[in-house]
Amino acid sequence: MIRSGAQLFRERGVSGTSFADVLEHSGAPRGSVYHHFPGGKDEFAIEVTRYAGGLIGGALRGALEGDDPVAAVRSFADMWIGVLESGEYAAGCPVVAVAVDAAPGPGTRAAAGDAFAAWESDLAVVLVRRGVGEDRARSLATLVLSGIEGAIVLCRAQGSAEPLRRVAGELATVVGAAVAGSRPPA
Amino acid sequence: MIRSGAQLFRERGVSGTSFADVLEHSGAPRGSVYHHFPGGKDEFAIEVTRYAGGLIGGALRGALEGDDPVAAVRSFADMWIGVLESGEYAAGCPVVAVAVDAAPGPGTRAAAGDAFAAWESDLAVVLVRRGVGEDRARSLATLVLSGIEGAIVLCRAQGSAEPLRRVAGELATVVGAAVAGSRPPA
């Protein structure tokens, strides 16, 4: 159910996704909705957000494994380009969907904020490890995250992966310059 | 009604906003909904998107009037920071809300794409005027737009204007370097 919820949130948003949709998509038994999620849709949305945040965070950490922030930015962006192109630009980021859709309670919004903060932190850690100062690293991490998430929205609206391609190129340049500039002169 | 719709879309998303909400917020007569919008919610959402796109586009063009892209980026971001802070981070960009919420038909999504394209073009034109090459200008304009829109989402999720402040600073640096680097050496 949670996996299906994440997929449907990505396509239709939170308010646009009903339990009936989730049950149909997941094939889950209908009687178990309020058994597993006694808090109703709010609780369900929070769980979906946590799950999606962890999943995407895992992908991001995987991309960051080589301690090469430039390659990680490109790899993370390429992952999203693949998602967008294979799904005809119908599906975006579930965490953004939660953040933009205020229908559920404030807990859901906070869960989205936590996910973003975790991703940002993962990025900043690697930048610091590559010699970038802490403040700049945090600032750059926010730019990368905002840029990619914003570009995903643009891609969906325009039915094209071009915005994300352009943003990925610019971000790679900026991050590359920051890493190079912070390294001790050879 | 359209003005109210834009405000409510910003706060609750498209699926989360009903005609009853719009009527209550705007004080418009109830009988006139399907008189003015025979196409129902789809048509209404498209009109709201066009209106909001024009409004925000006007603000952006105003910020760009001095032909100073760096100041324009800061000014545009500051406008959003003001909106976020004065509204307790409840309201974001209505065009993003439309792009993320697939509930209405494809026409709405296209209207959002048109708005983004127009803003991007406004930005790129000024960059070109300042000597930036056409491809780079387009690429930078996409980065600025994606970065700011993405940061607005992060701000809402985290209940803070910090992401947008950081992104605005980074974008100002990048745009400043591009403009400076493209000017003929003095």
Next chain:
DNA sequence: GTCTATACGAAGATAGAC
């Protein structure tokens, strides 16, 4: 733990009077 049935309300949309 899952099922059926259903209460309750809300939303989109339409009809016809004024």
Next chain:
DNA sequence: GTCTATCTTCGTATAGAC
């Protein structure tokens, strides 16, 4: 052009049996 009334569908949530 606006109003009231209403139809229909859908969505959340609950109750109680298996």
